[in-house]
Amino acid sequence: MCTKFILALALILSLPTFAAVKVTGAGSTFIYPILSKWIAEYEKKNTDSQFNYQSIGSGGGIKQFIDKTIDFGATDDFMKDDEIAKVGSPVWHLPVTMGAVTVAYNVKGLSEFKLDSQVLGDIFLGKITHWDDAAIKKLNPKAVLPSTEILVVRRADGSGTTAVFTQFLSATNAEFASKIGKGKSVNWPVGIGAKGNEGVTAMVSQTENAIGYIELAYALNNKLNTAKIKNQNGEFIAPSEDAVTIAANALTEADYKGDLRVSIVNAKGKGAYPISALTWLIVTPKPGDAKYDSLKKFINWIVTDGQKMSKELHYAPLAKKFVSSVQNKIK
Amino acid sequence: MKKYYYYLLRKLKNIIFHLALYTCATIVLLPLFLIIKYVMTKGISSINWNFFVQMPKPVGEIGGGMAHAIAGTIYMVTVAGLIAIPVGLTCGIYLAEYGQGKLARTLRFCVDLLSGVPSIIVGIFTYALIVMPFKTFSAFAGGTGLSIIMLPIIVKSTEEILKLVPDHIREAGLALGLPRWKVIYYIVFKGSLSGIVTGIVLAIARAGGETAPLLFTALSATHLSFNLTEPMASLPVQIYNYAISPFASWQEQAWAGAVVLIALVLGLNLTAKAIVHRQIFYPYLQKMILVLGLEKRKNI
Amino acid sequence: MKISNREDAVSLFLMKTMAALVVAMLFALILLLFKVSLPAIKTFGFKFITSTEWNPVEDRFGALSFIFGTCLTSTLALLMAAPLSIGVALFINEVLPKRLGNLLALFVEMIASIPSIVFGLWGLFFLAPWIKTLAAPWLKLHFGFLPFFNGPSFGIGFLTASLILAVMITPTITSVCREVFKAIPPLQKEAALALGATRYETLKIAVLSPSLSGIVGAIVLGFGRAVGETMAVAMVIGNSATISASLFSPGATMASVIANEYPEASGLQISSLCFVGLLLFFITIFINGLARTIIWRGQNKWRRV
Numbered sequence: 001m002c003t004k005f006i007l008a009l010a011l012i013l014s015l016p017t018f019a020a021v022k023v024t025g026a027g028s029t030f031i032y033p034i035l036s037k038w039i040a041e042y043e044k045k046n047t048d049s050q051f052n053y054q055s056i057g058s059g060g061g062i063k064q065f066i067d068k069t070i071d072f073g074a075t076d077d078f079m080k081d082d083e084i085a086k087v088g089s090p091v092w093h094l095p096v097t098m099g100a101v102t103v104a105y106n107v108k109g110l111s112e113f114k115l116d117s118q119v120l121g122d123i124f125l126g127k128i129t130h131w132d133d134a135a136i137k138k139l140n141p142k143a144v145l146p147s148t149e150i151l152v153v154r155r156a157d158g159s160g161t162t163a164v165f166t167q168f169l170s171a172t173n174a175e176f177a178s179k180i181g182k183g184k185s186v187n188w189p190v191g192i193g194a195k196g197n198e199g200v201t202a203m204v205s206q207t208e209n210a211i212g213y214i215e216l217a218y219a220l221n222n223k224l225n226t227a228k229i230k231n232q233n234g235e236f237i238a239p240s241e242d243a244v245t246i247a248a249n250a251l252t253e254a255d256y257k258g259d260l261r262v263s264i265v266n267a268k269g270k271g272a273y274p275i276s277a278l279t280w281l282i283v284t285p286k287p288g289d290a291k292y293d294s295l296k297k298f299i300n301w302i303v304t305d306g307q308k309m310s311k312e313l314h315y316a317p318l319a320k321k322f323v324s325s326v327q328n329k330i331k
Numbered sequence: 332m333k334k335y336y337y338y339l340l341r342k343l344k345n346i347i348f349h350l351a352l353y354t355c356a357t358i359v360l361l362p363l364f365l366i367i368k369y370v371m372t373k374g375i376s377s378i379n380w381n382f383f384v385q386m387p388k389p390v391g392e393i394g395g396g397m398a399h400a401i402a403g404t405i406y407m408v409t410v411a412g413l414i415a416i417p418v419g420l421t422c423g424i425y426l427a428e429y430g431q432g433k434l435a436r437t438l439r440f441c442v443d444l445l446s447g448v449p450s451i452i453v454g455i456f457t458y459a460l461i462v463m464p465f466k467t468f469s470a471f472a473g474g475t476g477l478s479i480i481m482l483p484i485i486v487k488s489t490e491e492i493l494k495l496v497p498d499h500i501r502e503a504g505l506a507l508g509l510p511r512w513k514v515i516y517y518i519v520f521k522g523s524l525s526g527i528v529t530g531i532v533l534a535i536a537r538a539g540g541e542t543a544p545l546l547f548t549a550l551s552a553t554h555l556s557f558n559l560t561e562p563m564a565s566l567p568v569q570i571y572n573y574a575i576s577p578f579a580s581w582q583e584q585a586w587a588g589a590v591v592l593i594a595l596v597l598g599l600n601l602t603a604k605a606i607v608h609r610q611i612f613y614p615y616l617q618k619m620i621l622v623l624g625l626e627k628r629k630n631i
Numbered sequence: 632m633k634i635s636n637r638e639d640a641v642s643l644f645l646m647k648t649m650a651a652l653v654v655a656m657l658f659a660l661i662l663l664l665f666k667v668s669l670p671a672i673k674t675f676g677f678k679f680i681t682s683t684e685w686n687p688v689e690d691r692f693g694a695l696s697f698i699f700g701t702c703l704t705s706t707l708a709l710l711m712a713a714p715l716s717i718g719v720a721l722f723i724n725e726v727l728p729k730r731l732g733n734l735l736a737l738f739v740e741m742i743a744s745i746p747s748i749v750f751g752l753w754g755l756f757f758l759a760p761w762i763k764t765l766a767a768p769w770l771k772l773h774f775g776f777l778p779f780f781n782g783p784s785f786g787i788g789f790l791t792a793s794l795i796l797a798v799m800i801t802p803t804i805t806s807v808c809r810e811v812f813k814a815i816p817p818l819q820k821e822a823a824l825a826l827g828a829t830r831y832e833t834l835k836i837a838v839l840s841p842s843l844s845g846i847v848g849a850i851v852l853g854f855g856r857a858v859g860e861t862m863a864v865a866m867v868i869g870n871s872a873t874i875s876a877s878l879f880s881p882g883a884t885m886a887s888v889i890a891n892e893y894p895e896a897s898g899l900q901i902s903s904l905c906f907v908g909l910l911l912f913f914i915t916i917f918i919n920g921l922a923r924t925i926i927w928r929g930q931n932k933w934r935r936v
Contacts, residue, residue: 355722365757369757421645421650438653441653450861452889455893455908542747546894547894570752
């Protein structure tokens with residue numbers, strides 16, 4: 001008697017709940033803090049949709065999107081043409097936010113730290129191994145640098161953050177470009193691999209004399225010191241939302257041909273932060289599909305109302321020209 | 332004289348040996364207590380009623396809970412059990428009763444292999460088998476992955492328990508004219524129920540603590556759901572995701588989750604032990620029930 | 632008579648179908664792994680096992696660093712755990728009074744029931760800082776001349792992973808050893824005691840020597856468990872495909888690299904990862920088969936006596 005009741009209950013509970021449209025997405029860890037906030041805020045007002053986002057890395061998001069196991073992906077490194085071809089149907093990249101990839105470090109007493117791409121590339125190539133190396137001293141003459149080894153932390157999983165970081169280093173450090181190249185997953189010669197922005201942050205904050213690349217929100221939320229990077233103008237810029245906005249605004253019509261797969265890394269312009277990145281949501285348009293319609297409404301909300309929450313979580317609000325492009329695309 | 336020294340040397344070796352054994356035992360027990368103490372101190376402060384009934388809150392907001400993960404683990408382990416228990420029991424009975432033929436030997440070999448397969452490979456297999464063709468992460472895939480892990484444990488323990496039943500009991504049943512399957516079911520199987528239940532409880536405990544098979548199959552979720560065809564959160568995966576995050580509030584939640592998970596798995600294992608040694612436990616249990624006034628004394 | 636035969640035939644048929652299903656599922660698993668790793672096998676062939684390169688950008692993969700990582704961590708874990716586990720098994724069976732012995736056995740089995748993810752978390756947040764701040768400097772101070780203790784210590788790496796694996800395989804080795812020790816006829820022990828042996832000598836002569844094959848089998852089973860462990864190792868090993876003599880350096884094992892890279896791998900990388908998985912599978916089969924043969928032969932020896 002009891003067992004029959006339990007079985008009936010289980011059967012009822014396992015029936016699909018038709019109350020809300022459920023949309024699943026996965027991808028970038030870069031966007032995770034603000035996307036989870038957007039989902040929470042949006043669902044408060046729109047109870048007819050439920051969004052489930054898992055941060056498994058940009059590479060994971062793209063792969064699951066190609067395998068069609070998720071409804072939308074999020075990535076900091078746009079899909080290549082051959083990847084888009086694998087999907088079979090048209091793929092739209094819709095930028096929703098902008099952020100900075102910072103170089104965070106954990107050295108006692110070092111509050112201001114300047115780096116340029118040559119030195120930074122050499123650190124991640126393993127050529128510079130100690131904090132008091134001459135090249136570092138040259139950039140930071142007044143800093144007190146310990147003589148300990150540099151503990152490099154990088155990503156173990158396929159990451160859009162890695163793609164942006166390696167893109168910057170490849171563009172400006174020739175040896176890095178030839179030895180390592182750029183991509184979501186590269187063959188790092190040194191360093192320990194941590195999982196996700198979260199893992200690198202945890203590693204750097206817990207390990208003295210460590211250095212790693214993480215997204216701005218993660219660095220600020222965990223009170224990690226970040227380095228000032230030299231941009232194309234010759235200035236050493238600290239990562240901040242405004243510096244990212246300047247980098248995005250420096251993009252001219254010529255660079256940006258209407259295909260929203262653009263990069264704002266190494267932007268020219270006074271005060272621009274060189275390692276800035278756009279994050280895209282990748283969707284396949286399916287007009288009439290309930291999930292796609294919910295997603296459309298959500299994305300519209302993100303690029304308009306959602307942007308108000310950007311600064312509080314240390315993301316740069318999406319540049320106006322991208323907002324209008326996205327709205328036009330998903331009309 | 333020499334004999335005396337030799338005798339002392341033997342005594343010395345004996346004492347050193349005993350010391351070594353005591354040291355071994357201490358070293359082996361040390362990590363156990365360290366781990367439990369560490370998890371408890373970090374997690375116990377975040378355990379409150381909310382933890383068990385609320386959903387997680389976004390970054391920056393304190394509070395929230397892992398209700399969806401706890402429910403998800405229970406749900407997926409149940410699904411796994413519904414698949415693995417019938418299959419496992421049948422195979423175990425087959426091996427114990429008809430265990431000589433070629434099929435039986437192959438089955439035994441395969442079950443041994445399955446018990447040694449790393450859980451990550453079970454995850455990959457389930458991903459390729461269920462997630463990719465149906466194009467969605469689902470609780471069903473998670474349950475299937477867990478059932479593959481539960482299966483060898485159930486089969487082996489059932490086989491061992493049933494083999495302990497002496498042959499003359501089976502012969503007695505057959506001599507009374509019962510068909511073989513009735514002998515197996517009503518006499519052998521029902522007689523060894525406690526041992527079989529122990530095996531099942533151990534398998535459930537093992538499945539509840541597994542992470543790798545669920546990573547690629549059930550993914551995870553941020554909402555409570557009982558839908559087989561959608562991603563579902565589970566306690567180990569949720570703990571993993573939260574613990575490596577750099578947000579302090581989430582890390583505290585992860586430790587609380589770890590306390591709940593350990594309590595669950597440990598509790599199940601101890602239950603299994605209690606079932607086996609119930610002769611020792613039942614008197615204490617009865618005394619406790621009387622003391623707590625839950626059952627009236629029969630002789631008053 | 633005929634009815635019984637029919638009923639029995641039906642039940643036997645059902646049981647055989649289930650058995651065949653399970654066997655088929657295992658074959659499906661192996662075949663699927665094989666199918667997905669076919670591109671990698673065709674591209675790299677035997678070189679896969681001898682190359683240390685793991686370059687997703689240029690699609691060049693080799694599993695040697697992972698095989699090295701697996702072997703190193705498992706062997707080190709075994710070296711640490713085997714003497715301790717055998718000692719504990721002897722302690723429980725022979726030295727302690729029955730009740731205390733059962734209590735200790737209960738505690739050892741509780742180690743086995745701690746989920747591997749909790750081990751990983753404990754390793755990452757407790758053991759790794761401890762190694763970085765206390766153990767590594769001490770080791771470097773006293774044994775720094777050995778190549779095993781060179782280089783900086785992040786806290787995570789081969790040493791930490793081996794320590795955690797050692798804790799995890801202890802219950803396995805202990806329980807099998809206990810079974811083996813219980814199976815020895817008490818006559819041997821009584822004979823040794825009657826001749827005036829101390830407890831140490833009794834155990835050495837009458838318990839350890841005869842069950843040597845069983846102990847070896849237990850050790851091999853523990854090795855198999857260490858080889859397949861995924862989550863705990865993935866969290867504390869540092870995920871760097873390097874081969875290094877230093878125990879402090881980060882590395883990767885076959886199981887950990889699959890766990891870390893599978894979610895976003897595609898194309899040749901997925902194929903290579905499945906090839907690594909296939910290799911891991913065969914190694915596990917080999918080790919488990921070896922263990923069971925050794926134990927089985929050892930037990931048969933006793934049956935003849």
